[in-house]
Amino acid sequence: MAFFVFVCAALMILGGAVGVIISQHPVHAALSLILTLFGVAVLYVAQDAHFLAAVQVIVYAGAIVVLFLFVIMLLGVDSAEDLQIEPIPVQRPLAAIVALGIVGVISAAIVQARSTIASGTRSGIDIPTVSGDADGNIRQLARDLFSDHVFAFELTSVLLVVAVVGTVLLARRPDKSGAAS
């Protein structure tokens, strides 16, 4: 059963990922991205990380891709966009190199960790037992986030506030001919 779920989710993820790259139309690419994100959410559920799955859907599928689509729709980026014209010449070879590098790093990690995964022993990670208490998983996450890592949490929120203020400032910058000072 677990294997079946994994294969389905993996097909969703890979299909979506290929779709993002090969579709001609930006909106179709964004829709394929949603497929990938949902596939990842399914994998989270299969690993009993229900909270992570929900947040994945709410934040990525529900907010970020909506924003992508919003920009595509408002700017009217159409299929007329010519893919042959290269604004920054180095970026395509660079992208290929980086992609190869990432594949290499991930493969190395898998090869290195194979024995640990197979034997099922993980060092340093305390795996909470979630059976019985339905909310145990989420409670544990909340306790970790708001007690041990509260400083990092607050820093992240400060970062977000800075981003918002910066955006407002950039968007409302008075033009040079304007009367505003």
Place this chain on the structure above:
Amino acid sequence: MIALDPLLIGDLDLGDVLVVLLKVVVVFVVGLVATMLMVWFERKAIAGMQNRIGPNKAGPFGILQTLADGIKLFFKEDLIPAQANRFVFKLAPYLAFVPAFLVWSVIPLGGDFSNGKDGTVKIFGRVTRLQLADPQIGLLLLLALSSVAVYGIMLAGWSSGSKYPLLGSVRASAQMVSYEAALGLSIAAVLLISGTLSTSGIVFAQPSFTRWHVVATGLLPFVIFLIAATAELNRPPFDLVEAEQELVGGFNTEYSSIRFALFFLAEFMNTITMSGVIVTLFFGGPQPVKIGDTTLNLHLGPLNGTVWFLLKLLVFLYIYVWFRATLPRLRYDQLMNLGWKVLIPISLGWFMLLASFRLAQDNGWNRWLVGAVALSVLTAAAGLLLAATRVSARNRQREGTMF
């Protein structure tokens, strides 16, 4: 997968699967029939309020009118505009329709929660709940689905390849994304009191009237939730999405036949599910009304919970119809001001107040002192916010822009 329903973990046999299948079919059929009746109810009730008769030809009291309309829409010619993006145009109605149905799966539709029972029932010798699934992330699933519901409307407007639908869908997505924040914050207030995300747990936490969350959270989160939910549903007075005078028909202008029917169905289905969510979150779901030690018992045995749920649901369905018949539509800037400058700050402040009370209760501090300190801090914050908006309004006026 089935681990989402905590009562079905472990050894499964055919019986368990059949019970789940039965629940799926029942929820689907009940959802469709309820939507059909809701359309009829809305037309009839508004007709009554406007001194008209309303549908009265098909069936007794015109109750089959929606069915007749549905059959007509099925057989109509299916048009796709020449400028449309064909694939997305066909996909969009389903993206609107499916999330509307999925929300049903986490709403407890019945069961006996009285006197500390946990709301499980026995069907064919198997213990289960009268709800399709009871995931531990119940409420988050709800938020996720309401954020996914944006796609249907957004893509429908865009893929039509026409101006007014695009404007309608841009408005719709801006509105839905803005009000989601207020919606989430008022749900957070409920979570603070109930201490669980699962919908059955939330119902379980509201055994008597004073512990219903509408009372326990102090009414304000309920009011904010009601307003934000109306905006999420794009129902009047927040139906700028399909403002006929400005946008012809909004995002669904180019849709006809069964594709339009799916949008229509999704809209009304969303109204029913949102009412169900309000009942579950704030009014104890299938719990009977219990004030002090007296329980209003309907003496219906196992159907008790379901009947109570339906009665409460009907109240909110009527309120939504009532809104539609009474309130004029907001202007776009009024809508955005209400969402960002009124609802979000108030719900955030109220959430903080509830949290400080909770902290005081846990640590045994003096409640009145905590309340006074929290209130003065909140008043100061509100004053600062007011000053900030006033300054920015003055700046905008000096720069000579409207918004």
